[in-house]
Amino acid sequence: GFILSHTSMPVKVPDEKDIDEFLPKREPQWLLDVDNPVTHGNIIMPKDYPKIRKAMQEAQEKAKELIPKIAEEWKERFGTYHGGLIEKYRCEDADYILISYAALGAESKVAIDKMRKEGIKIGLARLRSFRPFPVEDIASLAKESDLIVIDRSISLGMEGPVFTEVKASLYGISGSKVYGFIAGLGGKDVTFKDIEKMCKKVVEDRYEGYEWYGIEG
Structure with a gap:
């Protein structure tokens, strides 16, 4: 969105020769070949x-x-x-696990570290793949933890797409609760403080249902 379009950060790019050696040789199945x-x-x-x-x-x-x-x-x-498929961060003893993805991931780590210092047992699962969806990983996370999902998209007429997929992954196999928020649509900035506020609504039992966060500002 807007932030990603107008900011920059260092990127480590491997040598092209090393990349070519790592990748399998490209052999296209379908060619326009007169023979x-x-x-x-x-x-x-x-x-x-x-x-x-x-x-x-x-x-x-x-x-x-x-x-x-x-x-x-x-x-x-x-x-x-x-x-x-999924990157796990400080999930080992977590009572709650935040599920985020894309640009929210780095901010989420800062929020997790801050809440950990306050004694809140919370971890982070950062989605790296939406399709295929990591159903087995999500089910494993929910064995001992409730899940908090922050979506940066809305499936109109339903809910956030990741929130829906997470609930579907747990249907019939887990009694863990899943809490959902929508934030940051259209590139609106979501800071680690915002993420912390959303998570604390759940941890402090102030969650009142599926919530659009930050649209009043």
């Missing part, structure tokens, strides 16, 4: 459409296994780790 002609089109017959959608779903399930593995390989090669 091996094929028909390209955007029409899929009804009998074939379900097969294609099923193949897409199977690819997503395969990606769920590959993403954490490749993240570990990247860490070994370049020394940085991006958390696979």
Whole structure:
């Protein structure tokens, strides 16, 4: 949004040669080749459409296994780790776990550290992938902790998309509570102090239901 468009920060970019060595050789399946002609089109017959959608779903399930593995390989090669499907921070003994994503992640860590110093047992789970969604990781987090979700989007007519997905992930397998907030739409800044205020509403039993935070300012 607005903040990301008009601010900058240092970025470590690996050497292009090292990246090329890390990536598998690109071998495109479909080429415009006069010696091996094929028909390209955007029409899929009804009998074939379900097969294609099923193949897409199977690819997503395969990606769920590959993403954490490749993240570990990247860490070994370049020394940085991006958390696979989900990045966990100070979750080991947490009574509450905040689920955030994207630019909220760095601010969330500051808020978590501040609340920890105050004796609040809270951790952070930073989503790195929305599809495939890390259902198993979310279920594992909820075994001992209630979850707080901050969405920067709204699925109109429903709720925040991550809030909805988290609840669906726990349906029938967990009694943990899930608390939801919407904040920062349109690039509006969400500071670590804002994140702390939202979390403390839950911790201090002042949460009154799914809430749009900060729209009055």
